[in-house]
Amino acid sequence: MNSEYTVRSGDTLSAIAQRHQTTLSSLMRLNPAIENPDRIFPGQLLKLPAANEADFSNCEVGSIAQEPPCSEEIVEVVHVTGSDELILLTEAELAEWVEEEEFVCGPITEFYGKLDGLDEGETDSELGVSEGEGRLLSEVQEEKERLIDELEARSVLTNDMQSIPPITEIKRLAGNKHVTFVRSDKIANHPRRYSMASRDRERSKGWLTENGVDPAKLRDAIRSELNIKFNATLWEPDKNGALMTTLNKFYDEASWSIWGDAEARREAVDETGFDASAEAQFMRFAAGAAASGEFDPRKGKVHFQAKAEGQYALAQGKVEVEKSYPANNRSQVRVTYRLGGPDGERKEVSLGHFQAKVRAALSGFAGASALIAANVEVNSSNGIPELKGVAARKDGQGASVDGGVFAGIRAGCELAGALLWTDVLSRKSQWQKLCEIGKKVEGAAGLGGEFQIRLEFSDTTGKFYFNVHAGIVFGVGASGSFLLEVDPSNIVQMLHYVYKALGDVDFRHLELFDPVTDAFGWYGRLSVYALGTGVNLSLAAANLAEQGTQTVISFFNDLSIALSSSLDRERVALEFATNIISDNEKGEESILRHSPPEAKARLLFILTDDFWLTPQLFDGTRTKVQAVSLILQSMQGWRDFEETIVRINESAEPFPQQFDENVRRVFSFIGKNLNDYRLYRKVLHGQRANLVGPVQLDPFSACKVCGIA
Structure with missing residues (x-):
């Protein structure tokens, strides 16, 4: 009944x-x-x-002859991932085992179960990335804090999440199709273990063959050695039964066979697709594999059903996602600048919006730390993988080692992709690649509380890098920073970005540039180097990266020597003038139109050395006059002009007292007088740069009014 x-x-x-x-x-x-x-x-x-009519749980006279006397009944067989042993459980032990699995996996399974319904926080937060760093700003972050605290309290995780966790991955081969986890000390020294890896042919004689395991003989061997009997429904004496098929497949998984050669064992492991390493086990635990990692007992393969569409490869302990960030207005980047020089009043300006196309590959201990701790959330709801940065744990709390784990500089967490910027200085105002993540990434030293982004230059690689606060890309609450390399092919976008930044602060002291690496100085030198050699900016940047900084340094040393000789100076000036005129034809990719006042001043110093001569005296003077006229037309506002004129000297340092003299020098060189200058000044004075769309020549018609253009 x-x-x-x-x-x-x-x-x-x-x-x-x-x-x-x-x-x-x-x-x-x-x-x-x-x-x-x-x-x-x-x-x-x-x-x-x-x-069942047959009650195998009692030891009575008349028991089946093959059963050992007073043997314990086995209701479950457990395989420990990566081991060569089976653990056999009685009904009472199984009940305790199920409780242990729930104790270990319950908190993380619960977290993933309600993740989709959690509030991700305020998308339009007014907090800056530095202000929000480390704060718990959403329900997701709060739940992650509680998750870690609970797992640590249960001794499931240690305080150092990069060390081997005290958990063990198991598979219950009969009654549970899922991989699951228990605390390691709970299974240590279990009395009923049977090794399937023995190379003692006498011991394995009969059940271990070239074709795998003989189920009936293995059952008899285990039963005899461990003084046990099996539940009638557990061990099917059928070599094609679910349990025996599973044993054979996992036998191959761990390369236990004493028969097959190395290649055959490798193929068997590839077939199961299952990485038994501790790193992969921890990664699977962190991704909630206890709730999603099923294995087919008849095929012996592990499937992570809920994760497969999200590009999880949890069988190998990896997860890879690709996504564009961010999806809200916190991509707007703000930088500071100074009024009246480096020590002046600090102001703030927006440099527009960033977007990052990021491909993140997480694996091993570091990847598991990223998933469990408060840095990264991977969500594959609806089959669309998402990686989101959330608040880092506060200093002094457990699992703090995960800080910066997505920075691309930790083993197990590789970040690749690109940082995009809406290039407003291009006719096609669309997302343009500004710099790349993951190419020769160096350890970022950190930005300081007041900075979101800094442009740095590396003497070692000869390349520019953007040191970016993680919150710019991953959203408010993320912490840490990482370096993004500006590839020579993207140098034009970098030049546009930097010049747009300078224009927005009206050519004042901009704290975008890292003073330690002299990034601003190298920006100006690269412009002069490209115009002096006649190459485009991408090629100039490639030379700098491939041949090293000495290439540019040698160029400026040779230039300094040439300027000390009248004849060589005339030759060099004519070469510069010719290149400036050619550069003007490049339009949006013109170097001159995106050069800072320091570079323009250096060019005017080279071109106007013979200002006292009659302009028509030498054949090349007309060319130089045309080049100087183009430089004056490139001025985007009064401060651009003013900052250029006061720096017309070999060092390009500002000498305000020389302003009037330098004005006469420039205007006289192109055949203009002070009245022409006053007219030019009347139109341009008080005008600020308005850099929307491609940079225009003579944007306020000052040159046209006084006959320069």
């Missing part, structure tokens, strides 16, 4: 079947209303099959 059972909270159909010594298929057959064995609910009434 069938009996009934009321489902309780935490029950699974497979666990109910085990407790009542039946099979999952039997329960499904008796309860046809159940369409999905993973979906039962508390209070649900289930029909159970009649009790």
Whole structure:
């Protein structure tokens, strides 16, 4: 006669079947209303099959002859991932085991179960990236804090998440299709272990063959050695049965066979696709594999159903996602500048919006730390993988080693992709690649509380780098910073970005540039070097990267020597003038139109050395006059002009007292007088740069009014 059972909270159909010594298929057959064995609910009434006629749990006279006297009944076989042993459990031990699995996996399974419904925080937060760093700004972040605290309290995680965690991944081969986890000390020294890796041919004689495991003989060997007997429904004496198929596949998984050669063992591991390393196990635990990692007992393969569409490869302990960030207005980047020089009053200006196309590959301990700790959330709901940065844990708290784990500089967490910027100085105002993530990334030293982004220059690589606060890309709350390399092919976009920044602060002291690496100085030198050699900016940047900084340094040393000789100076000036005129034809990619006042001043110093001569005296003078006229037309406002004129000297340092003299020098060189200058000044004075769209020549018609253009 069938009996009934009321489902309780935490029950699974497979666990109910085990407790009542039946099979999952039997329960499904008796309860046809159940369409999905993973979906039962508390209070649900289930029909159970009649009790088995044979009671193998008692040791009585007349027991089956093959059973050892007073043997313990085994209801479950457990395989420890990566080991060569089976652990055999009695019904009482199984109940304790199920409780242990829930104790270890419960908090993280619960977190992933409610992740989709958690509030991700205020998308339009007014907090800056530095202000919000480390704060708990959303329900997701708060839940992650609670998750780590709970796992540490349960001794599931240690304070140092990069060390081997005290958990072990297991597979219950009979009653649970999922991989799951228990604390390592709970399974240490279990009395009923059977090694399947023995190379003692005498011991394995009979059940271990070239074709794998003989199920009946293995059952007899285990039963005899461990003084046990198996539940009638557990061990099917069928070599094609689910349990035996599973044993054979996992036998291959760990390369246990004493028969196959190395190549055959490798192919067997490739077939199962399962990495048994501790790093991969921790990664699977962190990604909630206990709730999603199923294995097919008949095929011996592990499947991570809920994760497969999200580009998880949890069988190998990896997750890879690609996404554009951010999706809200916190991509707006603000930088500071100074009024009246480096020590003046500090102001703030927006440099527009960033977007990052990021491909993140997380694996091993560092990847698991990124998933569990408060830095990164990977969500694959609806089959769309998302990687989100959330607040770092505060200093002094557990798991603090995860800080900066997505920076691309930790093993196990590789970041690739590009930082994009809406290039407003181009006719096609669209997302343009500004710099790249993950190419020769160096350890960032940090930005300081008041900075979001700094432009740095490396003497070692000869390249520019943007040191970016992680919150710019991953959203408010993220911490850390990383370096993004400006590839020579993207140097034009960098030049546009930097010049746009200078224009927005009206050519004042901009704290975008890192003073330690002299990034601003190298920006100006690169412009002069490109115009002096006649190459485009991308090629100039490539020369700098491939041949090193000495290439540019040697150029300026040779230039200084040439300027000390009248004839050489005339030759060099004519070469510069010719290149400036050619450069003007490049339009949006013109170097001159995106050069700072320091570079323009250096060019005027080279070109106007013979200002006292009659302009028509030498054949090349007309060319130089045209080049000087183009420089004056490139002025985007009064401060651009003023900052240029006061720096017309060999060092390009500002000498305000020389302003009037330098004005006469420049205007006289192109055949103009002070009245022309006054007219030029009347139009340009008080005008600020307005850099929207491609940089225009003579934007306020000052040159046109006084006859220069």
